[in-house]
Amino acid sequence: MKLLILITTGFVLMSLSSPLSAAEIPWIVSANDALKMRDSIDIWETRSGARYTLGHVEGSHRVSWKDFSQTKKPNKGKLLDHGALQTQLRKHGVRTGRPIFVLGDPIRGWGEEGRIVWMLRAVGHPAAMIDGGFDAMKRAGAETASGWGTEIAPGDVTITKTIGWSADASDVQDALKSKVAIVDVREPREYAGKTPYGESRGGHVPGAVSLHYKELLAEDGTLLPRSQLLKKLNDAGIAPTREVIAYCTGGVRSGWMVVVLSHLGFGAKNYAGSMWEWTAGSVDDFPVE
Numbered sequence: 001m002k003l004l005i006l007i008t009t010g011f012v013l014m015s016l017s018s019p020l021s022a023a024e025i026p027w028i029v030s031a032n033d034a035l036k037m038r039d040s041i042d043i044w045e046t047r048s049g050a051r052y053t054l055g056h057v058e059g060s061h062r063v064s065w066k067d068f069s070q071t072k073k074p075n076k077g078k079l080l081d082h083g084a085l086q087t088q089l090r091k092h093g094v095r096t097g098r099p100i101f102v103l104g105d106p107i108r109g110w111g112e113e114g115r116i117v118w119m120l121r122a123v124g125h126p127a128a129m130i131d132g133g134f135d136a137m138k139r140a141g142a143e144t145a146s147g148w149g150t151e152i153a154p155g156d157v158t159i160t161k162t163i164g165w166s167a168d169a170s171d172v173q174d175a176l177k178s179k180v181a182i183v184d185v186r187e188p189r190e191y192a193g194k195t196p197y198g199e200s201r202g203g204h205v206p207g208a209v210s211l212h213y214k215e216l217l218a219e220d221g222t223l224l225p226r227s228q229l230l231k232k233l234n235d236a237g238i239a240p241t242r243e244v245i246a247y248c249t250g251g252v253r254s255g256w257m258v259v260v261l262s263h264l265g266f267g268a269k270n271y272a273g274s275m276w277e278w279t280a281g282s283v284d285d286f287p288v289e
Contacts, residue, residue, distance in 0.1 A: 025099055027117065027263035028223070029128045031140035034101050042093065046104040046112035047134060057103070057134065058143040061152055063092055065115045065252055069272075073198075074280035077250025078272045079119060079162075086159040093152035094125065103130040103137060106221035111213055114256025118270050121262075122166050123159050129259050132222040165258055167245045167269035169277060169286070172205060181242045182208040185257045186249060186275075197249045201279040203288030205247065211236045213248075213257050229264060240266055247271040247278070 034043070043060040045052055052062045068088050070078045079085055094100065100120060104113030113129050120127035130137065138144065167175075175182055184191050184204045191210040193202035204210070215232060218224055224232070230240075238244060244266055246254035251272030261268035271278075278286045 025126050025128055027121075027128060027259050028131050029101060030131050031136035031142070034103075034128075034130050034137065035140055035142055037099075037101075041099045041101050042095075043130075044092075044100055044102045044116060045134065046102060046116060047109065048105075051105065051134075052149075053147055055134075055144045055146055056149065057137050058145040059149070060103075061093065061149065063116060065112050065119075065255075067092065068116075068119055069250075074277045075273070076276045077252070077274055078277070079122075082123075082159045082161065085123065086157065089125075089157050089159065090155040092155065094120075094155035094157040096155075096157050097126070099126040099128065101128050101130050103133045105135075106133045106214075106217055107135075109133075111253040111256030114259040115252040116255075117259050118165060118255035121259075122162050122164060122270075124163050125157060129256075132220065135221055165262065165269055167271040169271075169273060169281070171269065172245055172247070172271055172278070173285070175245050176206060179242060181238050181244045183236070183238060183244055183246045183254075183257065184208040184210050184248070185213040185246055185253045186210075187212055190249070190275075199249065199275045199279045201283075201288055203279075205278065206287055206289045208247075209236045209238065211238070213253050213260075216257075216260060223260065226264065229260070233261075233264075233266075238266075240264070242266075244268040245271055247274040250274050250276050 043057055045056055045060045045062050068080055068085055070076055070080060102113040102116045117127045117129045182205055188210060191204045195202045216224055216229055244261055246257040246268060248254040251270055251274045254274060255270045258268045258270040
């Protein structure tokens with residue numbers, strides 16, 4: 001059995017000829033490491049259809065976070081129920097134990113690649129986010145193609161429950177009375193009360209700290225070095241010893257944040273309902289500042 005060493009992350013992986021659990025692969029991998037593992041993984045892209053058709057990693061499959069999410073308020077942004085989610089995952093070719101590495105457009109996107117990785121991890125499927133997205137893969141020498149790609153065969157994955165990294169509204173309510181850190185990863189204008197994306201009320205969850213997720217990115221769309229990431233988090237009052245619940249508008253940007261926090265060793269959960277759900281509730285039970 002061959003060994004594959006991921007120098008960037010410090011993880012050692014056994015050959016992927018045998019199924020791996022989500023815990024056996026890192027949350028985030030470099031583009032170079034992804035290319036080394038290309039024959040043993042599936043690659044998903046979350047960029048827009050227009051960008052994907054102009055050029056994508058050869059053999060990759062395009063998905064949207066909306067393919068796996070509820071669409072009507074107040075549940076907009078939440079994952080589909082397990083039966084419907086399993087149907088969608090199989091439709092997109094998810095095979096039991098076959099890792100999925102996800103890339104996006106970190107500079108122009110909304111963290112969709114992180115949302116997909118969080119979703120897959122939350123139901124127990126091995127997945128990782130490719131640092132720097134499509135541009136990083138091109139720089140690393142990935143072969144590319146244009147058009148819509150090839151048709152994929154249905155998958156066989158089975159979903160029975162959500163195993164972790166997820167929070168609901170009651171968890172956030174409990175966090176208001178505990179030492180759990182609540183982080184709002186939206187833009188500062190949203191935190192201050194603007195509602196450009198359809199929240200019923202403006203503002204933020206009481207006590208939440210503001211840290212726009214893109215503050216953790218370098219100019220080329222890759223993550224900042226670990227030391228800088230930890231400093232930014234610490235400056236925002238988010239220490240590794242504290243549990244974290246992240247939210248945004250509908251759990252996309254906060255899903256990305258949970259991937260990064262988990263990669264750094266934090267205990268983090270994504271509130272997928274986020275402000276679409278929170279602000280649809282009563283002022284007394286779901287307050288905002």
